[in-house]
Amino acid sequence: METLNNMLYGFQVVLTFQNILFVFIGVLAGTLIGMLPGLGPISAIAIMIPLSYGMDPASALILMAGVYYGAVFGGSTSSILLNAPGISGTVATSFDGYPLAKQGKAGKALAIAAICSFAGGTISVVALMLVAPIMADFAVSFGPTEYFALMLLGLTAIASLSEGSTTKALISATFGLIIATIGIDQQTGTQRFTFGNPNLLEGIDFLIIALGLFALAEVCSLILTRKKKMFEGDQSVGSLKITRSEAKEISGPIARHSVLGFILGVLPGAGATIASFMSYLSEKKISKDPSSFGKGNIKGLAAPETSNNAATSGAFVPLLTLGIPGSGTTAVLLGALLVVGVQPGPLMLTDHPDVFWGVIASMYLGNVFLLILNLPLIPFIAKILYIPKALLISLVIVFCMIGVYGVSFSTFDLYLLLGFGVLGYLMRMFSFPAAPLILAFILGGMMEQSFRQALTISNGNYGVFSESPVTVSLLVISLFSLTFPILKGKLSKKGNLNNNNDLSA
Amino acid sequence: MFNKRSLLFSLVLVIALVLSACGSNQSSGNSGNNGNDGQATDDWKPEKPIEVIAPAGAGGGWDTTARTVSKVMEQTNIIDKRLAVVNKPGGGGAVGWAYVDKKGGNHTLFVTSPPILFVPLNGQSDLGHNDFTPIAGVIADYAAFVVSADSPYNNMNDLIEALKEDPQSISVVGDSAPGSMDHMQFVKAVKAGGVDVKRLKYVSAQDGSGMSMLLGGKVDVYSTGLAEATEQARAGKVKVLAITAPEPLEGETVSEFKTLKEQGIDDQFVVWRGFMGPKDMDPEAVAYYENAIKEMMETDEWKEQRDNFGWNDNYMSSEEFKKFLDEEYKTMEELMNEVGLKK
Numbered sequence: 001m002e003t004l005n006n007m008l009y010g011f012q013v014v015l016t017f018q019n020i021l022f023v024f025i026g027v028l029a030g031t032l033i034g035m036l037p038g039l040g041p042i043s044a045i046a047i048m049i050p051l052s053y054g055m056d057p058a059s060a061l062i063l064m065a066g067v068y069y070g071a072v073f074g075g076s077t078s079s080i081l082l083n084a085p086g087i088s089g090t091v092a093t094s095f096d097g098y099p100l101a102k103q104g105k106a107g108k109a110l111a112i113a114a115i116c117s118f119a120g121g122t123i124s125v126v127a128l129m130l131v132a133p134i135m136a137d138f139a140v141s142f143g144p145t146e147y148f149a150l151m152l153l154g155l156t157a158i159a160s161l162s163e164g165s166t167t168k169a170l171i172s173a174t175f176g177l178i179i180a181t182i183g184i185d186q187q188t189g190t191q192r193f194t195f196g197n198p199n200l201l202e203g204i205d206f207l208i209i210a211l212g213l214f215a216l217a218e219v220c221s222l223i224l225t226r227k228k229k230m231f232e233g234d235q236s237v238g239s240l241k242i243t244r245s246e247a248k249e250i251s252g253p254i255a256r257h258s259v260l261g262f263i264l265g266v267l268p269g270a271g272a273t274i275a276s277f278m279s280y281l282s283e284k285k286i287s288k289d290p291s292s293f294g295k296g297n298i299k300g301l302a303a304p305e306t307s308n309n310a311a312t313s314g315a316f317v318p319l320l321t322l323g324i325p326g327s328g329t330t331a332v333l334l335g336a337l338l339v340v341g342v343q344p345g346p347l348m349l350t351d352h353p354d355v356f357w358g359v360i361a362s363m364y365l366g367n368v369f370l371l372i373l374n375l376p377l378i379p380f381i382a383k384i385l386y387i388p389k390a391l392l393i394s395l396v397i398v399f400c401m402i403g404v405y406g407v408s409f410s411t412f413d414l415y416l417l418l419g420f421g422v423l424g425y426l427m428r429m430f431s432f433p434a435a436p437l438i439l440a441f442i443l444g445g446m447m448e449q450s451f452r453q454a455l456t457i458s459n460g461n462y463g464v465f466s467e468s469p470v471t472v473s474l475l476v477i478s479l480f481s482l483t484f485p486i487l488k489g490k491l492s493k494k495g496n497l498n499n500n501n502d503l504s505a
Numbered sequence: 506m507f508n509k510r511s512l513l514f515s516l517v518l519v520i521a522l523v524l525s526a527c528g529s530n531q532s533s534g535n536s537g538n539n540g541n542d543g544q545a546t547d548d549w550k551p552e553k554p555i556e557v558i559a560p561a562g563a564g565g566g567w568d569t570t571a572r573t574v575s576k577v578m579e580q581t582n583i584i585d586k587r588l589a590v591v592n593k594p595g596g597g598g599a600v601g602w603a604y605v606d607k608k609g610g611n612h613t614l615f616v617t618s619p620p621i622l623f624v625p626l627n628g629q630s631d632l633g634h635n636d637f638t639p640i641a642g643v644i645a646d647y648a649a650f651v652v653s654a655d656s657p658y659n660n661m662n663d664l665i666e667a668l669k670e671d672p673q674s675i676s677v678v679g680d681s682a683p684g685s686m687d688h689m690q691f692v693k694a695v696k697a698g699g700v701d702v703k704r705l706k707y708v709s710a711q712d713g714s715g716m717s718m719l720l721g722g723k724v725d726v727y728s729t730g731l732a733e734a735t736e737q738a739r740a741g742k743v744k745v746l747a748i749t750a751p752e753p754l755e756g757e758t759v760s761e762f763k764t765l766k767e768q769g770i771d772d773q774f775v776v777w778r779g780f781m782g783p784k785d786m787d788p789e790a791v792a793y794y795e796n797a798i799k800e801m802m803e804t805d806e807w808k809e810q811r812d813n814f815g816w817n818d819n820y821m822s823s824e825e826f827k828k829f830l831d832e833e834y835k836t837m838e839e840l841m842n843e844v845g846l847k848k
Binding site: 053139187410453 | 562563568569572573576591592593594595596597599600603627629630673676682683684685707708709710711712713714716717718720721723724735736737739742810813814815846
């Protein structure tokens with residue numbers, strides 16, 4: 001009852017002409033920023049901070065939160081159409097979204113992405129409203145050992161990301177781990193593999209690798225095969241309609257990954273990127289037909305798209321209940337709160353209930369706006385695919401460059417981007433999968449730091465990894481995840497000998 | 506109808522918009538020529554937009570300071586040219602400093618704070634505070650040492666006694682690298698209390714998870730800034746053992762925090778922020794910016810913003826700033842030699 005009253009209060013805050021307008025402007029700006037490869041919500045929000053000075057605190061946060069989840073919503077578009085992830089949270093979206101577009105089902109892919117984003121966003125806002133205060137304790141319960149075990153669990157799934165040779169997937173992943181060690185080591189302050197170049201001191205940005213390995217590598221192969229048609233099914237956008245059986249097929253992933261995404265979003269340090277990867281991997285693991293993943297499976301599109309939007313709402317839990325930012329974007333949002341005179345912290349719910357409930361209520365409205373905004377636009381946006389290939393290729397290159405330069409203002413990063421583009425193309429030529437590299441890069445850095453933090457705290461005693469039940473369970477699941485495919489392989493061989501596939505039962 | 510041509514046109518338009526947005530951020534970057542382009546008269550005035558470098562990504566302390574000062578300057582018309590904030594992240598500041606050094610001239614400033622001393626001492630930058638011209642100190646913040654509400658330590662001396670007994674039994678977390686600010690402010694304070702600082706256990710949590718590690722009971726002490734600690738203390742989630750201000754602070758909640766000196770530990774640490782320019786900046790230009798900053802700090806617009814962020818005014822003239830930096834550098838150099846982190 002109390003939640004209902006609070007929510008009504010939240011809607012009272014939001015349903016003024018001014019605030020509805022702010023929600024709309026926020027999500028519109030967010031969608032556009034998200035669509036452009038590279039440009040993410042962090043810089044957009046940071047630039048808006050001085051402008052929000054003097055604004056009503058609730059309005060300011062409603063506006064900026066809109067930019068944040070709007071960008072995650074819109075980021076899938078360029079992942080699906082161009083294989084160029086709009087933001088880091090939508091890299092996993094391209095794994096199955098782009099193959100769908102290539103098969104002439106761009107319209108359907110975009111519609112599924114929009115619906116899953118809406119569902120993930122809305123379900124997780126309900127969760128945010130109901131359990132935010134309870135989840136606050138959960139958010140701080142994760143320490144170095146728990147993060148280490150979580151990242152390890154993600155890494156064990158690498159082999160499953162390979163389409164052909166597992167060995168090549170592992171080589172690719174190892175390379176990702178190596179790249180993750182570049183930069184100043186956080187625990188000792190020592191430089192590693194920087195070759196004295198100050199541009200490498202902070203390591204390589206995730207987006208540079210993602211855009212290089214996916215977008216530019218794709219561009220390379222498009223240039224070399226330019227005589228062929230870019231898309232099968234004579235460049236049609238295809239129908240937007242989702243059939244009843246397809247709707248049934250994606251309802252499972254939506255239910256699963258709005259929960260998983262929300263939980264991972266709550267953990268400071270995990271966030272939308274890790275959530276989307278974990279969702280993609282787990283959906284593939286439990287799928288009856290894992291080999292169709294990466295070739296345009298709609299479940300493989302629905303899982304990360306639901307998850308990244310759910311994680312966005314999850315990230316508001318530590319921010320609103322504890323005043324702890326869980327990600328780069330929420331850290332900037334925290335700065336925005338200061339500008340408008342709100343001290344973010346555990347007392348925000350009592351001191352500024354209008355901000356707390358207003359933002360939550362605005363997210364319901366924002367998600368509806370995003371759906372209305374995006375669905376009718378799909379046929380127009382998807383027409384990007386009708387652009388002549390020569391022009392499209394140049395546009396993708398330009399957008400990738402702008403995206404990378406817009407984050408760091410560094411020409412060095414542009415060379416890196418080109419380098420990763422060439423690497424990505426070579427990897428394709430020799431059929432090394434790129435996904436394990438990017439996954440190992442993103443998980444590896446955090447895994448190493450958590451591992452060493454845990455050992456520093458325990459004075460080098462490995463027993464620390466068996467102290468927390470969460471850590472132990474995650475480690476056990478990792479072990480299962482690693483050994484299960486091997487056992488399964490052995491069992492199914494036996495089954496084949498018996499000339500009866502009893503495993504499918 | 507939505508035809509090919511109109512789509513093309515709109516795409517070109519989007520690109521043009523993006524480019525011009527990037528361009529305006531960078532506008533002064535293109536027109537900059539090296540050397541002394543100001544007139545050598547007493548009343549030097551900027552002739553073109555001024556580039557204010559934040560040597561870090563968007564949203565951090567340097568970026569916020571740069572954007573706030575630039576906004577108040579433009580609002581109050583103290584400087585009638587545009588002050589464009591440009592982010593140059595990388596290397597804990599080293600990339601931005603190298604940029605300013607290369608650019609030179611009278612139309613480039615940057616925001617700076619203690620890392621300009623720590624990062625060169627760590628061997629991560631060839632450029633240090635002596636390679637730039639101090640213009641003015643602007644604000645001050647203080648460090649706070651925090652434990653969780655159920656910690657056995659109730660004041661700084663409890664903690665220091667425990668550290669004297671066994672430095673390895675207590676883990677300290679901070680949001681920056683070893684040898685940088687969060688680490689060294691703690692080292693400096695407990696050294697003044699007589700602890701053997703060579704054996705301290707410091708955990709670096711650079712994704713900003715320090716506070717959640719403390720609240721989750723994973724570490725014992727969090728070395729952080731005053732602002733981060735205040736709200737958590739007000740909610741009763743943490744205890745602030747000590748702050749590094751020279752004198753007790755005024756204001757709700759913060760007045761309850763004991764300084765190191767009040768607890769008999771002879772130490773203080775100011776997290777200052779100010780502006781510097783390239784080495785070759787004309788003295789007239791330095792005087793111009795120095796006065797502009799002084800004037801800005803007296804406006805109501807500035808005072809309101811400053812209070813929202815919880816900053817304290819800490820104006821230093823160019824000369825005072827330089828002297829202060831030299832002294833700080835010496836103290837830190839000795840300290841880092843002692844813990845074996847100087848490179």
